[in-house]
Amino acid sequence: MRILVVGAGAIGGYFGGRLLQAGRDVTFLVRPRRAAALAERGLSIRSPRGDFHLPAPPIVTEDALADPFDLVLLSCKAYDLDGAMASFAKAVGPRTAILPLLNGMRHLDVLADRFGPDHALGGLCVISATLDADGGIVHLNDFQSLTFGELDGSRSPRIEAIASTLTGAGFDARLSDAIRQDMWEKWIFIAALAGITCLMRAAIGDIVATGAADLSTGLLDECAAIAASEGFPPRKPFLDGVRATLQASGSPLTASMLRDIEDGKPVEADAILGDLLRRAGEADAHSLLRIAYAHTKAYEAQRQRSEAVGNKTT
The missing domain is CATH 3.40.50.720 (NAD(P)-binding Rossmann-like Domain)
Structure with missing residues (x-):
């Protein structure tokens, strides 16, 4: 082959x-x-x-x-x-x-x-x-x-x-x-991890240390509900495992999207957060997914503006 x-x-x-x-x-x-x-x-x-x-x-x-x-x-x-x-x-x-x-x-x-x-x-x-x-x-x-x-x-x-x-x-x-189910479950995990670590600009353990682990699991629940509405409700062992990961004290885990932000690189905001939000229909004003997506899009706007200024000065 x-x-x-x-x-x-x-x-x-x-x-x-x-x-x-x-x-x-x-x-x-x-x-x-x-x-x-x-x-x-x-x-x-x-x-x-x-x-x-x-x-x-x-x-x-x-x-x-x-x-x-x-x-x-x-x-x-x-x-x-x-x-x-x-x-x-x-x-x-x-x-x-x-x-x-x-x-x-x-x-x-x-x-x-x-x-x-x-x-x-x-x-x-x-x-x-x-x-x-x-x-x-x-x-x-x-x-x-x-x-x-x-x-x-x-x-x-x-x-x-x-x-x-x-x-x-x-x-x-x-x-x-069941590859579509597997892909949806990875998407849910990546979206929850990227969304919360980018929004808080911190590793999971640091978020837990502030007493805000409920924000991580709340974002996970929001993403899981979208998957269920699309016909791919996450399986319980998967959800239990991700929930434990997002509540792990001392965990150094961050999303690669956060590392890309810290390095000033492009990010997959639309593919990971935006497309999931779009599938939710009209999101609640207090949706954590909506706030996390807005945060990454603001980063993208800032990055594009900095690049434009740099191009003008070179």
């Missing part, structure tokens, strides 16, 4: 690298600057699950794409989705499956509009990884799971073939018969 991994950043680089390490047929679709860095330093992974270095990983740039691939692994940020789709369009043939690892659900509609309804699978990953100063991939904890499945829950021949390829490749691969 020929696999095209779109990008070789922290997520795509990690899973694509593990697949290469396991002998799978993987090519990274990268921009010229990343291509030059990989050609010079190779692909490196530092991880509690074992380090890996490949001096010359298989890479291709958009202009050199020619033939369709069997599987496209897509792990871009939501705000980069349009550009990513344009970059790998030539790799999508009649039988190509696209496995997106984006947060939220809106990207499924966007992919269907661009490529048709039969190409996209459902997928999600659980991993904490980043790039170091040299572009190497640093895996920050022990989690490295990738869950995938047909959106209708079927066990199609293509999903069985994909499962066979992804299984045994050095990470935890799971074929799900």
Whole structure:
């Protein structure tokens, strides 16, 4: 099975690298600057699950794409989705499956509009990884799971073939018969965690220490109610686990969205918070989700204004 991994950043680089390490047929679709860095330093992974270095990983740039691939692994940020789709369009043939690892659900509609309804699978990953100063991939904890499945829950021949390829490749691969439910539950967790840590600009343990854990769980309940209204009520073991996570004393846990704000980077406010809020219909004036979304949008406005000023002075 020929696999095209779109990008070789922290997520795509990690899973694509593990697949290469396991002998799978993987090519990274990268921009010229990343291509030059990989050609010079190779692909490196530092991880509690074992380090890996490949001096010359298989890479291709958009202009050199020619033939369709069997599987496209897509792990871009939501705000980069349009550009990513344009970059790998030539790799999508009649039988190509696209496995997106984006947060939220809106990207499924966007992919269907661009490529048709039969190409996209459902997928999600659980991993904490980043790039170091040299572009190497640093895996920050022990989690490295990738869950995938047909959106209708079927066990199609293509999903069985994909499962066979992804299984045994050095990470935890799971074929799900309820991938939409799994994606909704991850979305709820990410939205509650991102919403409260960005709003409070603090880790979970610090929020708990102020006696405000009820705000975290209140936001979780609000997100869970939206999922239920969309036909995907979260399962009790999931909700119990997330509730415990959001009330954990001393926890250093924050959302990657907060780290992006602190670093002055773009954020996925619309995909993670805004689209969930839109599905709620007319939100209450005191909705925590509405307030958290407004907070992140205010950050985006401030960031855009700062960039505009910077562009004028350079």
